[in-house]
Amino acid sequence: MDLLANVAVENKRRVCLVWEDLTVVASSVNNSPKRELLKGLSGYAEPNRIMALIGPSGSGKSTVLAALAGILPTNVSMTGNVLLNGTTRSTGCRDISYVTQEDYFLGTLTVKETLTYAAHLRLPADMTKNEIDKVVTKILAEMGLQDSADSRLGNWHLRGISSGEKRRLSIGIEILTQPHVMFLDEPTSGLDSAAAFYVISSLSNIAHDGRIVICSIHQPSGEVFNLFDDLVLLAGGESVYFGEATMAVKFFADAGFPCPTRKNPPEHFLRCVNSEFDSVAALMQSKKEASSSWNSLMKMTTEEIKSELIKYYRNSIQSENARKKIREIKQSEEPLVEKIYDTSRLKQLCTLTNRSILNMTRDIGYYWLRIVFYILNQ
């Protein structure tokens, strides 16, 4: 069996991700008290599904992604477990990939060149040039980048590909190694609604090809929201909702906070838990506009709605189902659950960060070599 086929077979293995009682605490600075960034979150992610992580700014979305990917900064400590099954590797680079908000590229290279260099660096050394070309062609097609394959990426003085295409290229580079789990921090930030839809559609296709995709996202449009299978809504580091995205509207209605007709559901969910709206409401009150405000219709402050929802979620059927599913995944004999890191192996939390730095350094080194060869050949 050739290497490409090997990669494909491995990719079909079912891998589930489970997190239990995830608590992240930031150490005190200048005698300030320790701060709990995440408060005992539990959940799971299955292959063939794409999960949205939403919540107000500062609710802990990036911290959850970093905790699950094992790249928390050193000034925070984590308790709880993150479990990944079906693999004997711990945080091996083929299992987990993390796409940051920023795209780091050399603007003078084309899309295809960038993918090809990344493929040469990241794929097994014994893959032939022909095999690598096949992988690159497949990814260009998968990410809808065929038409811009020969376009330069661009930089401050060179007009290049669009921001949406850059995002898709970043994702394409990460799927080169066929990771089982992909984390993405705000993959649609700075994109217009059409580009955001395209990026999330591509991610949905990647997920439905047997992978777990989890991404944080700010205010998704209704169309983008409909692409997600699962939803985690966070507020102040706590779970307000965890479950199927399509069931969230019913959850809010059952909890006593129904989504008004014609309102975009994620907008309503965020409106319910974003305490910043309280200060906006206070400002409006001072302008005598409060009679029409949302809070006055609800007769509660956002802080009160948030605590009500957190309490409701804890005793909800969604929370019970999540606990049951976590138990089932952990008990399933085939494949085995492997603990990828826990509080006793905190050092492993740094491995991904180190690997990213290593990859970046290697990438830069390779690009410089390429430039030197180019100059010598002129």
Ligand SMILES: Nc1ncnc2c1ncn2[C@@H]1O[C@H](COP(=O)(O)OP(=O)(O)OP(=O)(O)O)[C@@H](O)[C@H]1O
């Ligand atoms: N390393 C850290 N040390 C101390 N506090 C931190 C650290 N990382 C994050 N925080 C704090 O934890 C809270 C959650 O941060 P996080 O970046 O996870 O939120 P977020 O939901 O991703 O926000 P945004 O949508 O604005 O990116 C914030 O109040 C932030 O200031």
